[in-house]
Amino acid sequence: MSLVPFDDRDGWIWLDGQFVPWREAKVHVLTHGLHYASSVFEGERMYGGEIFKLTEHTERLFKSAEILDFKIPYTVAEIDEACKATAAKNGLTDCYVRPIAWRGSEMIGVSAQQTKIHVAIAVWEWPSYFDPATKAKGIRLTWAKYQRPDPKTAPVAAKAAGLYMICTISKHAAEKDGYADAMMLDYRGYVAEATGANVFFVKDGVLHTPKPDCFLDGITRRTVIDIAKGKGIAVIERHIQKEELSGFTECFIVGTAAEVTPVSEVGEFTFTPGKLSLDLMDTYAALVRGQAMAEA
Ligand SMILES: Cc1ncc(COP(=O)(O)O)c(C=O)c1O
Numbered sequence: 527m528s529l530v531p532f533d534d535r536d537g538w539i540w541l542d543g544q545f546v547p548w549r550e551a552k553v554h555v556l557t558h559g560l561h562y563a564s565s566v567f568e569g570e571r572m573y574g575g576e577i578f579k580l581t582e583h584t585e586r587l588f589k590s591a592e593i594l595d596f597k598i599p600y601t602v603a604e605i606d607e608a609c610k611a612t613a614a615k616n617g618l619t620d621c622y623v624r625p626i627a628w629r630g631s632e633m634i635g636v637s638a639q640q641t642k643i644h645v646a647i648a649v650w651e652w653p654s655y656f657d658p659a660t661k662a663k664g665i666r667l668t669w670a671k672y673q674r675p676d677p678k679t680a681p682v683a684a685k686a687a688g689l690y691m692i693c694t695i696s697k698h699a700a701e702k703d704g705y706a707d708a709m710m711l712d713y714r715g716y717v718a719e720a721t722g723a724n725v726f727f728v729k730d731g732v733l734h735t736p737k738p739d740c741f742l743d744g745i746t747r748r749t750v751i752d753i754a755k756g757k758g759i760a761v762i763e764r765h766i767q768k769e770e771l772s773g774f775t776e777c778f779i780v781g782t783a784a785e786v787t788p789v790s791e792v793g794e795f796t797f798t799p800g801k802l803s804l805d806l807m808d809t810y811a812a813l814v815r816g817q818a819m820a821e822a
Contacts, residue, residue, distance in 0.1 A: 540648075542644055580609060593683060665790065672696050720784075725778070728802050
């Protein structure tokens with residue numbers, strides 16, 4: 527696979543209030559965020575010039591920073607504007623948007639009270655996480671070796687860099703075995719989420735999804751619940767045991783990057799992407815592109 531490294535591209539990155547040429551948007555190696563994961567970020571998508579649920583994402587970024595005990599030195603409105611301006615500056619109308627905030631290099635150590643808080647926003651073209659043919663067939667997932675941690679163990683409501691350590695290890699292991707992703711259980715053994723997306727199951731025309739009490743309650747997850755309810759589909763948020771997967775007929779994952787992606791396999795359990803998954807996939811695709819739910 528030929529890679530275009532992310533530090534060697536054309537374009538502009540918004541860094542601490544200014545546009546910086548892409549290759550010059552650098553940090554020092556003694557940056558607290560790099561050593562101690564004092565870093566929070568967002569993943570957003572712009573469709574046809576509009577960032578879907580932009581303010582909800584920015585508010586979550588601020589909330590994540592607050593949970594990690596730092597304050598972003600801008601307002602939500604300023605970051606919203608900066609996200610839009612970064613896409614415009616790069617001449618993009620359909621792209622992925624990545625705001626990130628982190629502690630700087632004034633102090634290195636567990637205590638980092640005097641560090642400056644930095645914010646950067648980068649945008650790039652990122653069509654679909656999974657190609658359309660794979661999506662329609664459903665992707666294959668295996669079980670992750672790590673579990674989502676107890677809220678007493680980690681700041682689980684934050685979209686914080688540190689929480690992705692177990693996701694990257696789990697996804698790499700899955701990919702080595704030929705799977706697209708890994709499904710994580712939580713610290714109690716309940717089904718939780720994939721490494722970068724929430725999960726839904728279908729049984730008798732009803733949606734079942736894990737209760738987000740120890741992992742991110744994704745913006746896409748909440749959007750899909752609203753779409754389903756708008757269509758008169760019942761949605762049950764509850765703890766789901768691994769063994770229950772044998773009783774579900776369809777499964778799909780949802781997230782800003784993954785959008786709505788049907789799943790054909792989770793470890794020993796198999797599913798067939800059906801009417802409900804494909805309909806929600808299409809309705810979500812229409813909604814994010816600005817078409818009214820009723821028209822979709
Ligand atoms: C671990 C994890 N869970 C869930 C999600 C879905 O969140 P959202 O729909 O807000 O993108 C993401 C993506 O950000 C994620 O990384």
